[in-house]
Amino acid sequence: AQSVTQPDIHITVSEGASLELRCNYSYGATPYLFWYVQSPGQGLQLLLKYFSGDTLVQGIKGFEAEFKRSQSSFNLRKPSVHWSDAAEYFCAVGARSNDYKLSFGAGTTVTVRA
Amino acid sequence: DVKVTQSSRYLVKRTGEKVFLECVQDMDHENMFWYRQDPGLGLRLIYFSYDVKMKEKGDIPEGYSVSREKKERFSLILESASTNQTSMYLCASSSSGSPNEKLFFGSGTQLSVL
Numbered sequence: 001a002q003s004v005t006q007p008d009i010h011i012t013v014s015e016g017a018s019l020e021l022r023c024n025y026s027y028g029a030t031p032y033l034f035w036y037v038q039s040p041g042q043g044l045q046l047l048l049k050y051f052s053g054d055t056l057v058q059g060i061k062g063f064e065a066e067f068k069r070s071q072s073s074f075n076l077r078k079p080s081v082h083w084s085d086a087a088e089y090f091c092a093v094g095a096r097s098n099d100y101k102l103s104f105g106a107g108t109t110v111t112v113r114a
Numbered sequence: 115d116v117k118v119t120q121s122s123r124y125l126v127k128r129t130g131e132k133v134f135l136e137c138v139q140d141m142d143h144e145n146m147f148w149y150r151q152d153p154g155l156g157l158r159l160i161y162f163s164y165d166v167k168m169k170e171k172g173d174i175p176e177g178y179s180v181s182r183e184k185k186e187r188f189s190l191i192l193e194s195a196s197t198n199q200t201s202m203y204l205c206a207s208s209s210s211g212s213p214n215e216k217l218f219f220g221s222g223t224q225l226s227v228l
Contacts, residue, residue: 009154011175034216043118043204044157045220090156101172103218104149 002027002093006105013038013081014113021076023065023091032094033074035065039087047089050074061085065105086112116143120205132135133192137204137205144210146188147217148172151202163188167228197228207212 003026025031036044037054050061055067055079065076072093088109092102123137141145143179145164149157149172159181169180177199181189188207192199202224206217 004156006156036217041221042219043221044206045219046216049216069219078212101159101162106154 001094002031002103004093004103004105006089006091007025008108009106010109010111012111012113015083016080018074019081019110020091021089021091021110023074023076023105024072025074025091025093026072027093027095029095030069033065033067034092035059035063035074035076035093036090036092037061037087037105038090038107044090047076050070081110081112081114082112086110090100118205118207118218120223122205122223123221124224124226125182125194126228127195128228129196131227132197133180133195133225133227135190135192135203135205137190137220138186139188139207139218140184140186141207141209143207143216144185145208145215146182147206147208148178148188148190149204149206150174151204151222157204160190161206173208183191192226195225197227198223200227202227 005024010074032047035047047063049058050057050067088107090107091105094102118139141212147162148160163169163182179191202222204222205220
């Protein structure tokens with residue numbers, strides 16, 4: 001079965017600073033990986049996804065993520081954080097063998113200070 | 115703009131009541147999902163449906179049932195609500211079982227069972 005671990009429950013970052021959110025997955029074959037963002041009072045919105053090919057994936061809102069098979073990781077990054085990036089971020093993994101149903105991590109809450 | 119609409123933003127029910135959570139999507143999506151979101155646990159899949167009148171159990175179906183009589187509507191039913199079902203419930207839809215399709219989420223229903 002697939003699973004996802006997000007080691008950081010909460011991260012505080014200054015506006016304009018860089019941000020990196022960690023995600024580790026567990027799955028035997030090549031997984032399908034996603035990052036979603038949930039702003040306060042909102043549903044989840046897809047930031048980016050990885051299925052195959054280039055291991056560096058670009059998403060919306062200036063985010064990118066890098067798939068590293070050797071480390072079973074799919075970390076999310078943003079070079080310069082804006083106050084509007086304060087939200088909860090979820091990493092998710094899907095697999096063909098599981099009908100592509102997604103397993104979500106516990107989430108990382110990002111606070112942006114002025 | 116595409117939309118997944120959940121009928122209630124907040125709901126308060128008493129233990130033992132039968133509870134209906136409604137979800138409607140206007141994107142003609144085949145797939146619909148119900149998740150519950152709890153702090154520290156992320157999103158967990160309750161039930162999903164790949165077509166009208168079809169349903170499949172997710173990871174935590176106990177205490178829940180679903181109904182999908184029309185393509186655009188997917189209802190989650192708590193037959194006899196219990197306090198441990200107090201949670202945020204999120205509905206989502208997607209256009210196929212392929213991982214190439216992203217999930218579209220509603221804004222959620224915060225259910226409190228007293």
